[in-house]
Amino acid sequence: MIPFDFEYYKPDSITEAIQTFQDIESQGKKVIYYSGGTEFITFSRINKLSADAVIDLKGIPECQVLESLGDLLVIGSAVSLNKIAKSNLFPLLGQAVKQVADHTSRNKITIGGNLHSRLIYREGVLPLLLADAQVKIAGKEGEQVLAFEDVFQQEMKLGPGQFLIQILVEKSYASYQYISIKKTKTSKVGYPVVSLAAIAKDSQIRAAFSGVCAYPFRSAQMEAALNDSSLSIEKRIEQALSRLPAPIVNDIQASREYREFVLINALEDALDALKGAIS
Template sequence: MISFDFMYFQPSSITETIDMYNGVHEQGEKAMYISGGTEFITFARTNKVYADAIIDSKGIPECNVLEMRNDDVVIGAAVSLNKITNSNLFPFLGATVKQIADHTSRNKITIGGNINSKLIYKESVLPLLLVDARVKVVKGTDVRVVSLKSLFDRKMKLSPGELLLQIIIDSSYIELPYISLKRTKFSKVGYPVVSVAAILKENQLRVAFSGVCDYPFRSDEIEAILNDSTIPIVDRIDKVLGNLPSSIVDDLQGSREYRSFVLKNVLLDVMEEMEMGE
């Protein structure tokens, strides 16, 4: 049960959404954008999040787009994970988000909600970082398209009142070889001990991680190590573990030692699948 009262709005246009947000803000109250609402309910029940008003973006047409547009795949922030997988527009992303939660939950969890999650995992962002995805955001009358990388540093760095509308992916990435692996403690459904997504572009491996550190990341340094064919694969992987951007997570999902063991084995699988040397 949620212990506080809040107003709920579901506007039908970008303009209406921005007006609602500004109206709540001008009254000295806190407004929050949602695109799925599953996480808001979960955290509100435990008093880990609060808002006087929530503004649901699911009614905005631009947030429900899922199509090939010219040379781009365009995905609205309010599109559910299952719709992304079932559309097969971008199989790499579809394969990754298919591993998040259970099937019923993925009907409700949206791509925008997962990217903006308060949890540390945000697994849907992994392939997006690897394919240089762009995002369309709006604040007031300012609509802009920028690289996801410029807004994502451990988490999405949207400014107050800024709304994620769409994710845009260059279609040239669709046919590239990829792999997406997730390892959990007990079953296929659950938070990852380790999630690794990888894609091969121009014979260079790009890799992104979730569950290893307390935020998802892609590292140029780690990619340079994994692509160094002068070093045996086992030595490359050992070197990766010594060059992580922060300490390995140690929690109920898995100890630091266990996560290290799993990460080594997942990277071995990735390197073998991508035929990255001996």
């Protein structure tokens, strides 16, 4: 039961959404964009979030696109995680988002919602970091296409009133060998202790992580260590661990020490899975 009242808008177009946002905001109200809505509903129920109005983006056709267009894969922000997985358009992304929540929830959770999650995991981020993805953003100045890594810095950094329309990925990224690993405390359905996505491109491994630090990340320094063929696998992992961008998380899913142990295993698994494709 959500304790507070709010207004609900479901615009049919991008311009209508932007206009609605401005109109409501100018009335001094707190307005937020709404996609799958699962986090809005659950956080509002426990008084951890509130808004005077929500703008549901699911009615905007551009946000519902899921297709291959020339050299690009185009994924609308309001497409559900299950649709992405089932389409097999970008298999690594499909695998990564299949590890979010449970199957039924994934009919509701959208990729846009996952990228904007208030939790530290946001596993949809990992493949996008690996694939040098771009994102199409709507704002009052119009639409712009930006590099995902510029927009995502520990979290999505969109300006006020802006929202994510689409994710654009070069098609070639769908064909690289990949692996996606999620390790949990006990049950498969649960927050990750470690989540890892990796691809082999140009005989090099690219790896991105979630659950390890307080935000999802890809690290050039860690990749350099993992790709250092002068070192044994063990040493590469040891080096990579010494270059983590932030402290390893210590929480109720796992202690810092155990998480490190799980991360080492996951890295071994990833290097092993991609061993034919990397040097």
